[in-house]
Amino acid sequence: MNIYARLVYRNLRANLDKASLFFELIFPLFFIFVQGPAIGGTGLQLNLGGKIVGYAEYLATGAVTLTVINGGTNAGTQLWFDRKNGMFEQLLMAPFTRAQYILSIIFATLIIGVVGSLLVFAFAFPIVGAGVSFTIQGQLLIAAALFLGTMFFGSFAITLSVALRSSETFQVVSTFAFFIFLFTSSVFFPTSTAPPVIQAVSFANPLTYTTDIFRAGLFDALTPTVSLELTVLVAEAIVMFVLAVIAFRRIRV
Amino acid sequence: MTQDGTAIRVERLSRYFDDKPAVDGVSFDIKRSEVFGFLGPNGAGKTTTIKMLTTLLPPTSGKATVLGHDLATEGRRIRERIGVVQQQDSFDQGLNVETSMDIYGLIWNVPKPERKRRIEDLIRRFGMEEFRKKPTIDLSAGQRRRLQVAREFIHDMDLLFLDEPTVGLDPIVRRGVLDYLKERVRDGLTIFFTTHVLEEAEYLCDRIAVINQGRIVEIDTPENLKRRFGSAKAVEFKLLQGSSQDMASALTILEGVTHLVQDASTGAYRVTTGTPETVIPGIYRIAERLGQTVSSIYIAETTLEDAFINLVTDDNQVDAKAGGE
Numbered sequence: 001m002n003i004y005a006r007l008v009y010r011n012l013r014a015n016l017d018k019a020s021l022f023f024e025l026i027f028p029l030f031f032i033f034v035q036g037p038a039i040g041g042t043g044l045q046l047n048l049g050g051k052i053v054g055y056a057e058y059l060a061t062g063a064v065t066l067t068v069i070n071g072g073t074n075a076g077t078q079l080w081f082d083r084k085n086g087m088f089e090q091l092l093m094a095p096f097t098r099a100q101y102i103l104s105i106i107f108a109t110l111i112i113g114v115v116g117s118l119l120v121f122a123f124a125f126p127i128v129g130a131g132v133s134f135t136i137q138g139q140l141l142i143a144a145a146l147f148l149g150t151m152f153f154g155s156f157a158i159t160l161s162v163a164l165r166s167s168e169t170f171q172v173v174s175t176f177a178f179f180i181f182l183f184t185s186s187v188f189f190p191t192s193t194a195p196p197v198i199q200a201v202s203f204a205n206p207l208t209y210t211t212d213i214f215r216a217g218l219f220d221a222l223t224p225t226v227s228l229e230l231t232v233l234v235a236e237a238i239v240m241f242v243l244a245v246i247a248f249r250r251i252r253v
Numbered sequence: 254m255t256q257d258g259t260a261i262r263v264e265r266l267s268r269y270f271d272d273k274p275a276v277d278g279v280s281f282d283i284k285r286s287e288v289f290g291f292l293g294p295n296g297a298g299k300t301t302t303i304k305m306l307t308t309l310l311p312p313t314s315g316k317a318t319v320l321g322h323d324l325a326t327e328g329r330r331i332r333e334r335i336g337v338v339q340q341q342d343s344f345d346q347g348l349n350v351e352t353s354m355d356i357y358g359l360i361w362n363v364p365k366p367e368r369k370r371r372i373e374d375l376i377r378r379f380g381m382e383e384f385r386k387k388p389t390i391d392l393s394a395g396q397r398r399r400l401q402v403a404r405e406f407i408h409d410m411d412l413l414f415l416d417e418p419t420v421g422l423d424p425i426v427r428r429g430v431l432d433y434l435k436e437r438v439r440d441g442l443t444i445f446f447t448t449h450v451l452e453e454a455e456y457l458c459d460r461i462a463v464i465n466q467g468r469i470v471e472i473d474t475p476e477n478l479k480r481r482f483g484s485a486k487a488v489e490f491k492l493l494q495g496s497s498q499d500m501a502s503a504l505t506i507l508e509g510v511t512h513l514v515q516d517a518s519t520g521a522y523r524v525t526t527g528t529p530e531t532v533i534p535g536i537y538r539i540a541e542r543l544g545q546t547v548s549s550i551y552i553a554e555t556t557l558e559d560a561f562i563n564l565v566t567d568d569n570q571v572d573a574k575a576g577g578e
Contacts, residue, residue: 003362009359013348014348085343086343089339090343092309253304
């Protein structure tokens with residue numbers, strides 16, 4: 001078996017907290033089935049690149065990309081479990097390189113993020129189904145959004161977990177950081193209608209781009225800015241991945 | 254392995270942390286199928302040496318070859334052929350004992366049928382049948398240690414680093430582990446072994462290096478170390494009235510006493526000295542002054558522990574003098 005496959009399998013088996021994972025999947029369902037229909041019931045509608053969608057559909061797609069953040073947090077948790085339990089050093093004394101180890105965490109995170117998003121999407125489908133247009137271009141955009149979003153947030157979580165000195169601090173800080181990402185993105189509302197400060201922050205927020213690209217792909221609602229958003233998201237994911245690798249190399253053993 | 258049968262060759266290897274030497278120019282060779290003990294007080298540099306030789310930590314200076322591969326440039330080749338039992342715990346918290354061994358074997362690319370066979374053998378050899386399905390997070394410290402040592406034998410290796418592997422094990426399990434290690438050495442395994450239990454070192458090791466303050470003080474066989482450095486005698490005695498803090502305080506300043514150990518369970522004192530003929534009357538004088546009675550006293554056989562204490566104590570005194578000059 002390939003070296004990455006072995007390490008990824010081990011990460012998924014050994015370091016996944018199944019209870020946390022379950023609740024990470026349940027969490028977006030509340031937005032899809034409770035908040036979305038409740039606010040959508042007021043008749044609120046939004047314009048996505050010329051396509052009008054109800055708020056319930058809008059929020060349901062945002063909830064799918066919210067799963068990407070949850071998947072990303074898992075990268076930091078995996079690293080913390082290994083550091084806390086002595087497996088980090090143990091694996092570095094096995095025939096693997098540090099790069100292979102960190103990539104195996106990223107790959108495991110991608111699996112969690114993408115599979116989790118698809119699961120949540122399957123639940124959300126009855127709500128968003130009517131507006132969905134599956135085109136090849138749209139599916140590529142969906143795949144890119146989920147891949148790049150998970151890559152960014154996985155790398156971010158790894159960087160954070162290296163910088164912080166305890167797993168407890170990591171949990172608190174990552175939850176706080178991810179709330180900032182969440183509420184300054186277009187997951188819950190269009191950032192164009194937000195106050196100027198939030199609009200400014202949202203321009204740097206990769207979750208905004210992940211969500212916008214995902215929606216554009218899903219509803220085939222391409223705006224002129226989609227390619228620019230995709231470029232920014234690629235750049236942010238690469239920069240964050242490089243930062244994670246640099247941080248990781250500096251872990252003292 | 255090199256053609257001359259050397260498993261590890263270390264030349265002036267050093268590691269500094271913030272300009273302070275943790276390991277300071279150590280040199281030694283370890284032969285194939287040898288059990289090499291690495292003894293030293295806490296903070297002497299044992300674990301740092303292991304971390305360097307297992308490629309976890311780059312040396313600040315010096316060079317080494319491990320199994321014929323250069324430490325600086327062939328880390329991956331070295332790691333393919335070594336096993337390591339760290340001083341700290343290492344376990345996969347989401348798995349049970351059996352699965353954790355299986356996945357450890359998988360990441361080492363051991364074929365499934367072979368993994369299965371080895372797991373059964375190791376579970377039996379290390380007495381883990383009762384807790385083979387227990388999650389690793391719920392194991393006691395001793396059980397977890399047993400798993401950690403056993404798990405390392407899932408994969409093939411030529412050289413095994415054991416950093417205090419028997420901490421937390423009860424005496425019966427400990428002896429079982431040591432006997433298993435001896436068996437594997439007979440099959441050709443080389444072992445680099447650190448411990449604070451000197452009886453273990455004496456039982457297992459072919460040669461022992463004593464390291465203190467990052468420098469190797471002496472390398473020899475256990476027998477030679479005892480003969481050469483165990484010249485100081487150990488005087489053991491008990492007081493009729495039980496142990497006394499005043500007695501301990503007085504003994505530490507008694508001329509000729511180089512080391513004092515008090516056994517809390519038996520109340521016995523063990524005094525290391527080069528001059529028992531003056532120390533024994535001194536013990537009686539102190540006891541009389543404190544209103545105590547010496548109930549038993551004898552000169553004990555020299556142990557590896559005595560030799561170790563002498564070596565480290567002498568080295569510290571040399572250092573202290575050098576620092577004072």
